[in-house]
Amino acid sequence: MSPRPSLLRRLFPSPVLSITVVAFWMVMSASFDLGQLLLGMLLGVVIPLFAARLDREFARIGSLRPLPRLVGVMLWDILLSNFRVAAQVLGPERRLTPGFIWVPLDIGNIHGIAALTSLITLTPGTVSSALSDDRRHLLVHVLHLEDPQALIAEIKSRYEAPLMEIFP
Known part of the structure; x- marks a missing residue:
């Protein structure tokens, strides 16, 4: 007792x-x-x-080795995306093809998911919009969506994979 x-x-x-x-x-x-x-x-x-009264999930930290590379990738992507979005916004509106994509998630750690949604939202031209109830899919809005599968693969390799090492 x-x-x-x-x-x-x-x-x-x-x-x-x-x-x-x-x-x-x-x-x-x-x-x-x-x-x-x-x-x-x-x-x-x-x-x-x-x-x-809230259900707390405590962050477990795995390896921090991917962190410097992840920060570099993030900063580079933000820089390039700023130029890309500026060109898209200043260009003809008819050439923009905004859209939503569902990104299937392999990462299960809620803190890693939160970091992933932040990285996506920090990158100009993309916004994390919703997380499925089972935490297995993330809805992302994209300002100019050309190839959904290529974008999903890019998010998974550039952001999700290193975050899975940091947040096992």
Whole structure:
């Protein structure tokens, strides 16, 4: 039988989060009066209570060896995509063929999936739009979609493969 948490621990499951919420509330509020402080303190109690109920998946880190190359690939892709998107936007609109593609995922780690969606969205011309409920497919919007299969292969080889090593 596990010991029951104290009342204080049940009210404040994460004191650091509570303090952070109050601090951010005070910084974001327009005035530093008693009412704002009390509202910030209420939020500092309520928000961690709801956050404690969320199912947490902790990040497992595998090998960091692919990280420098992944960062280089990402920066290069962002640079090239900026030029490509600028040319597409400044060119005739009729030549754009936007579209959606479903990218099948081999990566199962939610933190790796989050990193993949961020990398896709950071690259101009592409936006991660949705993740299937089973986390096996990612919907990506593309500003100019010429060859869906080639783009899927590029995402999997340039981003997903290294992320699978980092987040096993």
